[in-house]
Amino acid sequence: MxxxxxxxxxxxxxxxxxxxxxxxxxxxxxxxxxxxxxxxxxxxxxxxxxxxxxxxxxxxxxxxxxxxxxxxxxxxxGLTGGRSHGWWEEYRELLPAVLVDVAELEHHATAMRVAVVVTMPGLVQTLGHARGAFSQSVPRLLPHEVEHRASFRVKRQAVLHRSPRVPFTAIVHEAALRMGFGGLDVTREQLRFLIEASELENVKILVVPFGLGDYPASGQPISYVSGPVPELDTVILDSDHGCTFLDAAAQVSRYRSILDRMESCALTPRKSRDFIRRVAKET
CATH class of the missing domain: 1.10.260.40 (lambda repressor-like DNA-binding domains)
Incomplete structure (x- = not known):
């Protein structure tokens, strides 16, 4: 030891x-x-x-x-052995530790489910969208800090393509589809990328359209990362103050129920894909 x-x-x-x-x-x-x-x-x-x-x-x-x-x-x-020396370790000196921890958590996940209202889920963001989102940080990030965070976010997407495939469900509110981070060209590229991601066998994109008054969302991005056993499931709450990790059984159960309710409000995968295409044509 x-x-x-x-x-x-x-x-x-x-x-x-x-x-x-x-x-x-x-x-x-x-x-x-x-x-x-x-x-x-x-x-x-x-x-x-x-x-x-x-x-x-x-x-x-x-x-x-x-x-x-x-x-x-x-x-x-299986949690023993110190740092796993994955690709994310090269960012330890460049980014806040919590961001690097998110990548390590995703790497070891057996399934993931996220819900967003304003920005796209990190694992299906284009580089342009990530740059646009990070450029709006308060206080403002320096250009090289924006690049580090944006490239790191895009690099995390490799987890969706590894073998065996990790099931990934993203519940995306219509507001996120229409926000326009980075301008119209970036938005169109992002919507096309989202459609392509939805066609992966392990990825499910579910859209929640405007007009649902009973949608149980506070606007805060929520990620649910499943571990090898339910006791090791983790919830990540993303805010302007950074990421908060929750692992108490009662907290995890609560957010699992919240995500279940969100998912029940969403369109089916096929209807969601058609909805994204319609928004892309209107953009």
Whole structure:
């Protein structure tokens, strides 16, 4: 095991889940440390994601914590190993850590579902749309910062084309189709790109047209990232202040229900594709 100076979201999640298992078992951190044979401070560091553990140590801790769910234990063991050294790591010095953590989370997802009202979902944005959106940031980003963020956003789209294919559902409000980030040419290109993305076998684009008074949306982009087991599902809320990650069972369940309601308001995939084509002709 080795100390982790700056834990990633993945490392923090492993620590949080181990803490949940310990607390459910009724063991204090001191008692757990004695059972495992490590200093009490080590338990705190592990649970804070600041100390890397091996898959075998995770299995040992799960056994001591009386976790009898083999799928959960296997999933937690899969979170070990420190940074996964994926392509996103090259952006650690260029972008806020939360943005890089999003890419790592997406890389390990088993399914994804998003809902947007104003901007396009990040995984189906063109470079021009991303540039247009980031150019409106407050405070304004410098040109090179806009380029870093836009190129990073587009690079994340590789997750939709990997094998095995990851199911991706995007619930897009009509407002997002008509916002016009970057100007008319960019908007037309973005709409064409969205239609092409909707034709991928693992991608489902669902449009919510204007006129639905009971649409349960606050305007905040919502992403639901499914893990290898339901206990490791994560909700990402995007705002002007950055990304917020939610993983408490009650919070995850609430947003799953919200997305279910949003999806029930949307047009079918075929009707959504036709709707996007109609908007493109009007643009």
């Amino acid at each position: 080795a100390a982790a100076q700056t834990p990633t979201l993945r490392q923090k999640r492993l620590g949080a889940e181990l803490r949940k298992l310990r607390e459910r078992s009724g063991l204090s951190s001191t008692a757990a440390a004695a059972e495992i044979g490590v200093p009490q401070a080590r338990i705190s560091m592990i649970e804070g994601g600041r100390y890397r553990v091996s898959a075998e140590r995770v299995r040992t801790m799960a056994r001591i914590y009386a976790c009898d769910d083999p799928e959960l234990v296997a999933a937690l063991a």
